[in-house]
Amino acid sequence: xxxxxxxxxxxxxxxxxxxxxxxxxxxxxxxxxxxxxxxxxxxxxxxxxxxxxxxxxxxxxxxxxxxxxxxxxxxxxxxxxxxxxxxxxxxxxxxxxxxxxxxxxxxxxxxxxxxxx
Amino acid sequence: xxxxxxxxxxxxxxxxxxxxxxxxxxxxxxxxxxxxxxxxxxxxxxxxxxxxxxxxxxxxxxxxxxxxxxxxxxxxxxxxxxxxxxxxxxxxxxxxxxxxxxxxxxxxxxxxxxxxx
Numbered sequence: 001x002x003x004x005x006x007x008x009x010x011x012x013x014x015x016x017x018x019x020x021x022x023x024x025x026x027x028x029x030x031x032x033x034x035x036x037x038x039x040x041x042x043x044x045x046x047x048x049x050x051x052x053x054x055x056x057x058x059x060x061x062x063x064x065x066x067x068x069x070x071x072x073x074x075x076x077x078x079x080x081x082x083x084x085x086x087x088x089x090x091x092x093x094x095x096x097x098x099x100x101x102x103x104x105x106x107x108x109x110x111x112x113x114x115x116x117x
Numbered sequence: 118x119x120x121x122x123x124x125x126x127x128x129x130x131x132x133x134x135x136x137x138x139x140x141x142x143x144x145x146x147x148x149x150x151x152x153x154x155x156x157x158x159x160x161x162x163x164x165x166x167x168x169x170x171x172x173x174x175x176x177x178x179x180x181x182x183x184x185x186x187x188x189x190x191x192x193x194x195x196x197x198x199x200x201x202x203x204x205x206x207x208x209x210x211x212x213x214x215x216x217x218x219x220x221x222x223x224x225x226x227x228x229x230x231x232x233x234x
Contacts, residue, residue, distance in 0.1 A: 037189045072154045075226050077211075094194075096213050096226050109192050109213050109226065 002069040005078050008097055008105060012063045015055055017048070024048055028105045036093070036110030058082060058090075066092060074099045079113065090116055119186040122195050125214055125222060129180045132172055134165070141165055145222045153210070153227030175199060175207075183209060191216045196230065207233055 007027045014020040024044040033042045039050045062085045069078035077096045081089025092114035100106045124144045131137040141161040150159045158167045179202045186195035194213045198206025209231035215224045
């Protein structure tokens with residue numbers, strides 16, 4: 001199991017704003033950077049808002065791991081899926097998550113592998 | 118064509134130390150970070166030394182692009198091959214290159230996709 005990926009996806013799957021803010025505080029650095037094709041945000045609040053926007057766009061959908069993460073040093077690459085729980089993902093993405101020396105998420109470099117036609 | 122990937126691979130393929138240092142100065146930020154499974158270095162000098170070590174390990178081999186890079190915002194993901202010129206690559210890797218606002222390489226997050234058995 002890859003803890004950082006699970007923590008990362010739990011942040012994305014947490015719809016309660018206070019619980020999500022707590023995860024961001026515990027597991028992300030204050031000035032964390034997040035970039036994917038549709039969003040470029042920095043800081044815990046900005047990242048929390050970006051997550052909330054995606055949750056609002058895809059109500060009931062969940063993020064899950066696709067395949068096995070590949071980690072070394074302070075960086076991990078992995079695929080994720082977004083879709084109804086237990087169903088084939090509608091969207092598949094790929095992220096590199098970079099942590100600081102304390103294991104907190106410092107930057108996320110996201111790309112999309114499969115989007116709805 | 119993806120300029121940043123071509124510039125990046127040109128840096129790796131330049132065996133003349135002075136020419137390589139010039140490429141690092143022009144196209145990389147001073148405190149650039151480079152991390153792959155076998156190396157974690159920071160700064161132009163450190164990165165130049167890491168490149169020189171790989172060139173010494175694989176004399177006559179060249180880096181080439183594999184497939185099409187995928188870019189958005191300040192980040193690009195792509196595969197590269199390392200092998201004799203014009204031949205099937207012996208090693209295939211995958212990098213995410215992140216640039217600063219001036220288009221200089223600020224960080225490289227590298228992984229390996231295929232290594233010799």
